[in-house]
Every structure is written in structure tokens, then in C-alpha cells.
Amino acid sequence: MIRACVIGWPISHSRSPLIHGYWLERYRIDGSYTRQPVEPSSLETFLAVLSEAGYAGCNVTIPHKEKAFDLVTAADETTERLRAVNTVFVRDGKRYGSNTDGEGFINSLQQSAPGHSLKNSRAVVLGAGGAAVAVVNAILEQGASEVVVANRTMEKAELLKQRFGSRVVPLDWSKAADQLSECSLLVNTTSLGMKGQPEITLDLSRLDPVAVVSDIVYVPLRTKLLVDAAERGNTVVEGLGMLLHQAVRGFSLWFGPTPQVTPELHTLIARDIDPDYSS
Ligand SMILES: NC(=O)c1ccc[n+]([C@@H]2O[C@H](COP(=O)([O-])OP(=O)(O)OC[C@H]3O[C@@H](n4cnc5c(N)ncnc54)[C@H](OP(=O)(O)O)[C@@H]3O)[C@@H](O)[C@H]2O)c1
Structure with missing residues (x-):
């Protein structure tokens, strides 16, 4: 056995x-x-x-x-x-x-949003914790030109730039909504929105209608961020896919x-x- x-x-x-x-x-x-x-x-x-x-x-x-x-x-x-x-x-x-974790994230993205390419794209990642490290690296490995990392603790976003180079752009958490108009992928890697945690309060009104929105939180299966994004017509990717693919x-x-x-x-x-x- x-x-x-x-x-x-x-x-x-x-x-x-x-x-x-x-x-x-x-x-x-x-x-x-x-x-x-x-x-x-x-x-x-x-x-x-x-x-x-x-x-x-x-x-x-x-x-x-x-x-x-x-x-x-x-x-x-x-x-x-x-x-x-x-x-x-x-x-x-x-x-x-x-x-x-990175290949789990990418394979789930490809399964839920087939045809969506990250090559030369711009992504916005919320969070800079353990899971964010794998997600940011995976997005860069797919050829993204810029990954904006918005985190409550700015120093941790700065560390990701030191680690992965100038394609990572650290951003103050409060400015995330301003960065959504030209991004093709928005990912939540924070624990916000998870059962028992506060919700993300992010104004999606400037988000590109063709942007894909992904949340790696999988309890609940569909977070409020994903519900709000789906209501606007954006393609959404649930966190359970990453868990299964990893x-x-x-x-x-x-x-x-x-x-x-x-x-x-x-x-x-x-x-x-x-x-x-x-x-
Ligand atoms: N789908 C999957 O396969 C998968 C895999 C791994 C993780 N996850 C999920 O991903 C989430 C994060 O996991 P992790 O291991 O990266 O955790 P972590 O290392 O503890 O990082 C937590 C992140 O959330 C941010 N955060 C926490 N509370 C916040 C608040 N009140 N306001 C703003 N930001 C806040 C933290 O910001 P600070 O740096 O400012 O503290 C940090 O960026 C968890 O829900 C976990 O279950 C899913």
C-alpha cells in the first residue's frame, strides 16, 4: 500500500x-x-x-x-x-x-476562464501574504507585464517587489480601486471575505468589463467579491478550483x-x- x-x-x-x-x-x-x-x-x-x-x-x-x-x-x-x-x-x-499553489491557481484560471491570456497583461493582486507569493510568481511566469500588489501592510508588498523585480508594483491598499480600469485580472489573496472574516470593501465601478476576477478564498465557495463581479458581468474564478488543481x-x-x-x-x-x- x-x-x-x-x-x-x-x-x-x-x-x-x-x-x-x-x-x-x-x-x-x-x-x-x-x-x-x-x-x-x-x-x-x-x-x-x-x-x-x-x-x-x-x-x-x-x-x-x-x-x-x-x-x-x-x-x-x-x-x-x-x-x-x-x-x-x-x-x-x-x-x-x-x-x-501557483500551477493550481493558473490551471484553475484556465479551466474557468478558457482563452484568457496573462501574456503582456496587467494584474492587480490584493494581499501580500504566503499565498500571494505563489500567485504573484505564477502570474509573472505567465508573462504578465505588470502585477500591482495592494496590501494593508505596504512593507510586505515592497518585499514582493524586492523578491520578484520591477514588474511588481507595490500599492497602498486604499488606492486599489483606482487601478482597476486597465487590469485584465483582479485576484484576492487576502483572508478577507473568508467565513468569519470581514468582507472586502472594494469599489468595482472602474473595473474593465472583460477583466477576470478570481478569489482564492474558498469558504464560502463564492465570496461577496465574486458575487459583485459576476453581477457586473465579469468572468469569475472561485478559490475551490485552485485547491483542487494544486x-x-x-x-x-x-x-x-x-x-x-x-x-x-x-x-x-x-x-x-x-x-x-x-x-
Ligand atoms: N484556494 C487555495 O488553494 C488557497 C491556497 C492558499 C491559501 N488560500 C486562502 O488564501 C487566504 C490567505 O492565505 P495566506 O496563507 O496567504 O495568509 P497570510 O499569509 O496570513 O496572509 C493574509 C493576507 O491577508 C491580509 N489581511 C488579513 N486581514 C486583513 C484585513 N483586515 N484587511 C486587509 N488585509 C488583510 C494580510 O495583510 P497584512 O500583510 O497587512 O497582514 C495578508 O496580505 C486564506 O483565506 C486561505 O484560506 C487558498
Whole structure:
């Protein structure tokens, strides 16, 4: 039996076991994927014995993504840039790290807004936290000419510019609405709009009608930002797509097949988030 798990602290909220469990069944693989609560002081030991404990690898979530980067033998180019790991896999007894959040974001965007190209485009990203690092890097890798990063704490937006170069333009949070007229993609990467958090208050009146609006928050499935954008006629991309697509590479690395993000999987996880969800 092939075993994988997700580690975090806390971890009880993770929907990854449901996603990988669906694929294990669908591809008839003799495998398991479990949640493992790992507190920060135990991370190094847990990863050191990952292979001996019988795991082919694991997903890594909050608060371990940055520390896990320091604890893998090697990482791919994108992950080296992000210095954060969400997927660990074992090969020949060595641990390798990958970060699949960026490809999850892009593949979800392509699935929900087919034909939308980021090449030479201008994007506005709200937030400069952990998820924003992966999203901003992914947008730049797609060839965007400018990524405006608006964050409450301006210093963190400045750090993204230092990290990724002059195509990143830090912006004061209060000025975000002024930047919407010429952007082809607006993304929320803050925790605003998430269940239990305040809503985003952003005036969308200047937003280009053909701009795509994406929110990586997935509880609720459709945030107020997305509801408002859809009412104006903009194409919207829900955060659940990113969650599903970021899981693909890990499954393939541990279990073999490259799994599909199907409407059936989408509905399964959407119903777990909102029992009243209907596709
Ligand atoms: N769909 C997916 O697959 C996926 C993947 C990863 C994360 N997420 C979601 O993305 C969200 C952010 O995660 P993260 O790991 O990046 O968190 P994080 O590192 O803690 O960053 C939080 C971000 O939200 C901003 N923020 C928080 N409260 C705010 C407020 N009251 N006003 C303005 N800005 C505020 C922070 O600004 P400051 O810098 O000023 O504090 C920061 O930019 C979470 O909801 C998470 O569930 C989704």
C-alpha cells in the first residue's frame, strides 16, 4: 500500500484527504492519504523519518511551508524562488520539495476562464501574504507585464517587489480601486471575505468589463467579491478550483496517475464546504 498524508498545525480543517481519497478510489489504487497533526517543534523529526514511517510523501500546510523548504534535499526552480513547499515526495530515500499553489491557481484560471491570456497583461493582486507569493510568481511566469500588489501592510508588498523585480508594483491598499480600469485580472489573496472574516470593501465601478476576477478564498465557495463581479458581468474564478488543481501533482508523484479535476470531484468538495451546494 502506498501512503501519503497532509501535515499542518492545526490540520482538522483540511479537505485534502477527501480530494485524494476520491482519486484513490477512482483510479483503484491501493493507497491511503491521511491527516497528520504535526506541531512546529516536531516538523524536522517528522520529515526526517517520513520514508521510514512508510510515506511516499506528504502535503505541507500552515504553518510549515517555509520551514519545510529548509528541510528538503532539493527543490525545483519555481519552489527555489518561492522558498516554500506544499508537496514533499521521497525518491531513493531523499526528500524533494515542490510548491504547486501557483500551477493550481493558473490551471484553475484556465479551466474557468478558457482563452484568457496573462501574456503582456496587467494584474492587480490584493494581499501580500504566503499565498500571494505563489500567485504573484505564477502570474509573472505567465508573462504578465505588470502585477500591482495592494496590501494593508505596504512593507510586505515592497518585499514582493524586492523578491520578484520591477514588474511588481507595490500599492497602498486604499488606492486599489483606482487601478482597476486597465487590469485584465483582479485576484484576492487576502483572508478577507473568508467565513468569519470581514468582507472586502472594494469599489468595482472602474473595473474593465472583460477583466477576470478570481478569489482564492474558498469558504464560502463564492465570496461577496465574486458575487459583485459576476453581477457586473465579469468572468469569475472561485478559490475551490485552485485547491483542487494544486493537489494534482502530489497525487501523481506519490501514486502514479495524473488525476483529473472532474465536475464530480468539484461537487463532492463543494458539498463538503456548503451542504446546500448544487452544481
Ligand atoms: N484556494 C487555495 O488553494 C488557497 C491556497 C492558499 C491559501 N488560500 C486562502 O488564501 C487566504 C490567505 O492565505 P495566506 O496563507 O496567504 O495568509 P497570510 O499569509 O496570513 O496572509 C493574509 C493576507 O491577508 C491580509 N489581511 C488579513 N486581514 C486583513 C484585513 N483586515 N484587511 C486587509 N488585509 C488583510 C494580510 O495583510 P497584512 O500583510 O497587512 O497582514 C495578508 O496580505 C486564506 O483565506 C486561505 O484560506 C487558498
